[in-house]
Structures are given as structure tokens and as C-alpha cells.
Amino acid sequence: MSKAARSVRSFVSAAKAAFDRAQSAAPVRDFARFAEGDRVLINDVKLLDPLKQGKTTEWKYGHINHDSIIGAPAHSLNILSSRGVTLRVNHPTLEQFVSLSPRHVTPIYAQYAAFIVNQLDIHVSPPANPSSPLEILDAGTGHGSLAMHLARAIAAANSPPPAARYPRLPQANLATTITQDEAGLADVWKRWKETRNAVVHTVEVQDVWGRAAERLIRSFRQGLYWPHIDFNIGNVDKWVDQKLAERGQAFLSAVVLDLPDVHLYFPRVLAAIEEDAKLVIYTASITQLCECEKLIEAQGLPLKQEKVVELGSGISDGRVWNVRVTVPRARSRQAASTSSPSSASSDDGESEKVMICRPKVFERLIGGGFIGIWRKTRPVSKPVEDPDVEKISTAE
Missing domain, CATH: 3.40.50.150 (Vaccinia Virus protein VP39)
Structure with missing residues (x-):
């Protein structure tokens, strides 16, 4: 077997193994919890940056720790900002x-x-x-x-x-x-x-x-x-x-x-x-x-x-x-x-x-x-009379 053929065969085998791992060991998305990458709504007015482990976002009420949101149940959640202000966290509606x-x-x-x-x-x-x-x-x-x-x-x-x-x-x-x-x-x-x-x-x-x-x-x-x-x-x-x-x-x-x-x-x-x-x-x-x-x-x-x-x-x-x-x-x-x-x-x-x-x-x-x-539709053969247009006199 040539070197090129062995290389192709090795790549195909690795791709298949990756496919199997993705199917069997991939993390299941839990839509009942806030997850990394989500944008959440704070106090119904601020759409937070995408959630990321270890990240904080500065707001007028203090810093918001993303780790306090990630993994929490995705219903109305209350967290504390760095200034001790209670903030309400929700998933935004599609309109919001x-x-x-x-x-x-x-x-x-x-x-x-x-x-x-x-x-x-x-x-x-x-x-x-x-x-x-x-x-x-x-x-x-x-x-x-x-x-x-x-x-x-x-x-x-x-x-x-x-x-x-x-x-x-x-x-x-x-x-x-x-x-x-x-x-x-x-x-x-x-x-x-x-x-x-x-x-x-x-x-x-x-x-x-x-x-x-x-x-x-x-x-x-x-x-x-x-x-x-x-x-x-x-x-x-x-x-x-x-x-x-x-x-x-x-x-x-x-x-x-x-x-x-x-x-x-x-x-x-x-x-x-x-x-x-x-x-x-x-x-x-x-x-x-x-x-x-x-x-x-x-x-x-x-x-x-x-x-x-x-x-x-x-x-x-x-x-x-x-x-x-x-x-x-x-x-x-x-x-x-x-x-x-x-x-x-x-x-x-x-x-x-x-x-x-x-x-x-x-x-x-x-x-x-x-x-x-x-x-x-199918092409129409001829125009029809329009009752919505006022009659136009043609008399000279």
C-alpha cells in the first residue's frame, strides 16, 4: 500500500472515530438550564453578552458574574451583582x-x-x-x-x-x-x-x-x-x-x-x-x-x-x-x-x-x-374588467 493510500485510510478511520465519539459522548443540550453561549435578559431591560465561564460583565448596578448564571434552572433567577444589588435573570422572548x-x-x-x-x-x-x-x-x-x-x-x-x-x-x-x-x-x-x-x-x-x-x-x-x-x-x-x-x-x-x-x-x-x-x-x-x-x-x-x-x-x-x-x-x-x-x-x-x-x-x-x-399561478390569458376603477369618459 502506498504512503498516500495509507494516509487517506488513516484520515477516514480517524473521522469515523470522531463521528462515533460525537454521537455517543457529546454533551446533551439541556434547554431547562442556562448554558454557556446563551444571551440572557437582566431585569427585562439588558441583554447580556453571551455567557462564558469565568467572564464578568460590567453594568450600572455592578459586575455580573456569568458563572452565577451558567447551569442554573432557566426560569426566573435572582443573582447578586458585585454591589449587592439583586438582579432578575430570564431567557428573553424572541421579540425581546x-x-x-x-x-x-x-x-x-x-x-x-x-x-x-x-x-x-x-x-x-x-x-x-x-x-x-x-x-x-x-x-x-x-x-x-x-x-x-x-x-x-x-x-x-x-x-x-x-x-x-x-x-x-x-x-x-x-x-x-x-x-x-x-x-x-x-x-x-x-x-x-x-x-x-x-x-x-x-x-x-x-x-x-x-x-x-x-x-x-x-x-x-x-x-x-x-x-x-x-x-x-x-x-x-x-x-x-x-x-x-x-x-x-x-x-x-x-x-x-x-x-x-x-x-x-x-x-x-x-x-x-x-x-x-x-x-x-x-x-x-x-x-x-x-x-x-x-x-x-x-x-x-x-x-x-x-x-x-x-x-x-x-x-x-x-x-x-x-x-x-x-x-x-x-x-x-x-x-x-x-x-x-x-x-x-x-x-x-x-x-x-x-x-x-x-x-x-x-x-x-x-x-x-x-x-x-x-x-x-398559471399564466392568465387576458385581463378582466375592473369594477374598482371609475368610468372614464371618452366623449370628445
């Missing part, structure tokens, strides 16, 4: 975690993220085909808030994650040496991920933001939702092209886009969305939603708008908007009654279409920003 955690970018706040997840109407169940899991795309990752809310919605579809520790996070722009134990650990997680019935794919073009979001998600309750999310750094169009080349067919059950110039991503992303699946966008401007409707109309994209909702403080339950390109009813009737087919050109038909952009009256939902929701 999102609003109080450090950030590189403004998050989709919990109430808006929850609204988006609710509109997707996700129901997890064992797939008819084990090779066809429920797959959701979240682009871009940003702070990571929406990815966590989506993961919480689909986590019940998956079997319990391995008891093994999480793999080491790669460092940006740095080559890292992988040890044999780490290779075995990576294999443990790879095997489990292949069994998932549901997964959130989150894509972020900014390397710094994407890695910060992954670190942040790992610090929420011992990384409770991290196993259900696949993190990707890069352009969403390239990610979609790569996955379509691998799969050969549409595979996404839902898509949420929080991107600048979001309408430009519609044609490419649409190719990866399954029929009847939902496409949701979150944007700060109603004009972005208008651009989406214009593009759908101009390119004849098979998308049917379900809802446009404005969210924000001062709007208690969210306000529904009417945003679409349409043919006014009077013009539509005039075109239908025209005796000669040649009397109206296709160019004239295009020029008669108008853009509607106004709040609907007496309609409210839960919840700033704007959320647009479409469903992928």
Missing part, C-alpha cells in the same frame, strides 16, 4: 431578543416577522416524498430575525437534532484548518440535515451581515433554531441558478424577499417557486410595490396578487392597500363593443392601462413598512 440584540442592520421586528410567517400559512407535515422537503427561501438575511421566525414555524417537522456540539463557524476571508474531530463533527450534522423534512434557506450578499446573523441565531437559547436554517453568502440570483442546476425543477414552497430593487429578482426567483406557492416582499416604500406590479404586468409573470399591507406604529392592525395595473371599466367595455378588430391597436391597449395605488377603505389586518403577497 430581536429588539435588544446588537445589529449591523435594522431587523424586521418581531411583530412584522410574525405577520409575514402568519401570511405564509405554513403547515408542517411529513412530506409524501422524503426527498422533497418543505423549503423556504429568505433573502436577504440581514439581522436574522425573519430566519428565526421561519425556523420556529417549521422546526416541528424535523427530528431532534444531534446531541453533538455545533460546528465551528468559518471566519470571513480566512482559511481554516479542519481537524479530524471537526471533520467527524461536520459529518454528524451533514447526515442529520439530509433527513430534514423542512428547511429555511437564508441568503445574504454581505459577508459581514450574514456571519453576524448566524452568530446571533446561535446565541438564542443554545442555538435552538440554528439546525433548521442553511446559511448562504452570495447573490440570490446565483444561488437560485445553482440550486436549479442541481435539482432540475422548482423546489421552493415559499419565498420572502427583503432586498433593494426587489422587483428585479422576480423573474429568476420565480423559476424556483413551486406552483401555488407564495412570494412575499418586505419593503419600506409603496413605490417598490408599484414597480413589482408593473414588472408582473409587463412581463406577464404568473403571479396573482393576494394582498398589500402597510405595517407600522400608529396603525393598530395594519392597513390593506390596493396596488395593481388594470384597465378602467369604461375603456374595457368600449373595447369590447368596437365593431372592427383593427380599430384598436395593441399599443393603444397598453396606453389605456392605469396604476392603482391607494389604501382600501374599512379593511384592516394585523400589525414600518409594506408587505406584498403574491401566489404563483
